[in-house]
Amino acid sequence: METFESLVRAEFTPKNTYLNTASNGLLPARAVAALHEAVRLRADGRPLGPLYADVEEARASYARLAGVPAERVAAGVSVAAHTAVIAASLPAGAEVLTAEDDFASVLNPFHVRGDLKVRAVPLERIAESVRPGTALVAVSAAQSADGRIADLPALREAAREHGARTYVDFSQAAGWLPMDADAYDYSAAVCFKWLLGPHGAAFLVVPEDFGGLTPVLAGWVAGERPWDSCYGPVTELAHSARRFDLTHALFTYAGLRRSLELVEELGVDAVRAHDLALADRFRTGLAALGHEPLPSPGSAIVSVPGLGHRQPDLSEAGIEVSDRAGNLRASFHLYNTPADVDRLLDVLSG
Numbered sequence: 001m002e003t004f005e006s007l008v009r010a011e012f013t014p015k016n017t018y019l020n021t022a023s024n025g026l027l028p029a030r031a032v033a034a035l036h037e038a039v040r041l042r043a044d045g046r047p048l049g050p051l052y053a054d055v056e057e058a059r060a061s062y063a064r065l066a067g068v069p070a071e072r073v074a075a076g077v078s079v080a081a082h083t084a085v086i087a088a089s090l091p092a093g094a095e096v097l098t099a100e101d102d103f104a105s106v107l108n109p110f111h112v113r114g115d116l117k118v119r120a121v122p123l124e125r126i127a128e129s130v131r132p133g134t135a136l137v138a139v140s141a142a143q144s145a146d147g148r149i150a151d152l153p154a155l156r157e158a159a160r161e162h163g164a165r166t167y168v169d170f171s172q173a174a175g176w177l178p179m180d181a182d183a184y185d186y187s188a189a190v191c192f193k194w195l196l197g198p199h200g201a202a203f204l205v206v207p208e209d210f211g212g213l214t215p216v217l218a219g220w221v222a223g224e225r226p227w228d229s230c231y232g233p234v235t236e237l238a239h240s241a242r243r244f245d246l247t248h249a250l251f252t253y254a255g256l257r258r259s260l261e262l263v264e265e266l267g268v269d270a271v272r273a274h275d276l277a278l279a280d281r282f283r284t285g286l287a288a289l290g291h292e293p294l295p296s297p298g299s300a301i302v303s304v305p306g307l308g309h310r311q312p313d314l315s316e317a318g319i320e321v322s323d324r325a326g327n328l329r330a331s332f333h334l335y336n337t338p339a340d341v342d343r344l345l346d347v348l349s350g
Contacts, residue, residue, distance in 0.1 A: 004270055004334075011262060012335040016318040017343050022144060022172055022301050022331035023322055025196040028262050031255035035198065038254035051250040054257040061260035062191075062203045065174065065268065066181035074204040074244035075253070079169055080105040081217060082188040082204040085244060086136070086167055087113055089213045094135035097164070099123040103144045106169045110138065127154035134164040141173040145324050146294045147301025147331070149177070156183055165211065171202075175263055176275045176300050176333070181205040186213075194271075194300070194333055195263060197256035200249035206241050215243045271334050275300040278332040278341050285345040294327065303327040310348065317347050 011028035018026060027035075038051055055075055063070040076082055087109040090096070095117040096110045102123075110118045121129040126139055137159050139150050152168065159166045165185040173179070175194025181187045187205045191197035206213060215222055215237060222243045223229025224236040237243040263271070279300050286293055286304060294303045307328035314321055314328075321344070322329040330344060 004266060004274070007262070007266060008334050014335060016320055017340045018320045019330045019332065019336060019340060019344060020320040020322055021193055021333040022147075022329060023193075024199075025175075025193050025333060026335055027198065027255065028196055028259055030258040030262065031196065031198070034258045035251060035255040038251045042251075048250060051254050052248070055248045055250070055253045058201070058253050058257040058260055059203070061257065061264060062189075062195075063205075064264065065195075065260070066170075066179045066187070066203075066205055068181050068205055071240035071242075072205055072208060074206065074241040075248060076202045076204060076244070076246040077200055077249060078105065078202050079103075079171055079188045079190055080109060081246060082186075082202060082244075083107075083138070083167075083169075084109040085204070085213055085216060086138075086186055087116070088216045089211075090116060090135055093117060095119060095133055097121065097126065097129060097134050097137045099126050099139045099143070099150070101143075101145060102138075102140050103169065103171070105171075106138055106140055106167075123148055123150060127151055127158040130155070130158040130162050130164055132162055134159075134162055136165045136167060138167040138169075140169040140171065141177060141179075142170075142299055142301060143296075144172050144301075146303035146327065146329070147172070147296035147299035148294075149173075149296070149299050152183070172301065176268065176272045178268055178272075185211050191256050191259070195256070196259040198252045200252035201256050204241070204244055206244065210241070210243075213244065217246055218243060219247055221245045221247055266334065272300075274334055275332045275336075278336050278338065281338060281341045282330060282332070282345070285341065286348075289345065289349055291348075300333070301329065301331045303329045307348070314344070314347060319344055319347060 059073050060070045063073045092115040098120045100120045167186040168184045170189040174189040191201045192199045220229045223234045224238045308323035308326040311323040
């Protein structure tokens with residue numbers, strides 16, 4: 001009988017101590033094999049139908065992880081592109097409430113509009129800062145820089161009270177934190193972090209009625225019958241969220257399909273328990289060394305002030321972490337072990 005441990009060890013053989021999933025997750029062996037097959041399919045000149053099928057299987061898998069029907073999931077390439085579609089839907093002068101120093105892909109499309117009122121507040125105050133006239137609240141579920149988790153239930157209630165829509169970026173949370181995308185108007189995530197996919201895929205979840213969004217980036221793949229929509233204007237947009245699809249990076253989705261299968265096999269709850277145990281082990285070890293990480297309870301991301309300068313020598317020692325604004329950021333996932341944590345702590349103590 002396969003266990004969490006046996007499944008993981010069959011899929012991952014890192015050559016270093018990799019603690020940088022908040023930047024990029026490792027590819028499982030099954031995704032690597034699928035990528036090779038996709039490239040060979042193209043090189044051999046065979047029909048690409050199986051790759052288009054991979055897109056739909058990946059969409060369905062993500063929908064299950066997000067807790068919504070696949071018909072509400074659009075397939076794209078980046079959170080920034082999905083954010084841009086949402087930004088384009090807002091009327092001039094609309095207020096968008098954001099968290100200070102959130103990731104640029106969640107924020108910048110609202111700023112470049114030039115005619116929106118974008119208001120930023122500390123993450124801990126975002127729910128209490130929703131007010132009459134707020135049109136949209138946009139926030140990351142887990143902050144990229146330091147792992148802090150937004151109080152999404154409080155945010156949802158505050159937005160509902162004031163009639164504001166909600167937009168949540170799950171990029172740093174999907175795969176280890178339950179998404180419950182149905183609780184928000186819009187949500188998005190890239191798939192190359194805890195979802196373990198290649199670069200070039202991102203999903204957008206929209207309401208059943210599309211939430212007032214216009215598919216301003218739509219091309220032929222957004223048609224109800226894509227292969228009949230290649231020439232001239234698209235006369236019939238997809239009746240589902242596929243109307244917001246962007247042209248699919250077929251190799252990426254070939255690998256992503258298998259990565260998402262693995263996440264589903266392991267289960268987000270099991271992954272979360274594994275990841276948080278390692279993050280807590282790191283926090284405890286840091287305290288013993290006299291270091292205090294930035295507060296991020298319940299997060300798989302740990303950021304330590306003043307240690308960002310150690311990133312180059314840690315990399316030289318075969319330990320991959322990030323330097324974010326002078327802070328050392330370590331992030332933990334299913335392929336990590338207690339020995340990985342202890343090795344990082346041992347090098348930091350030297």
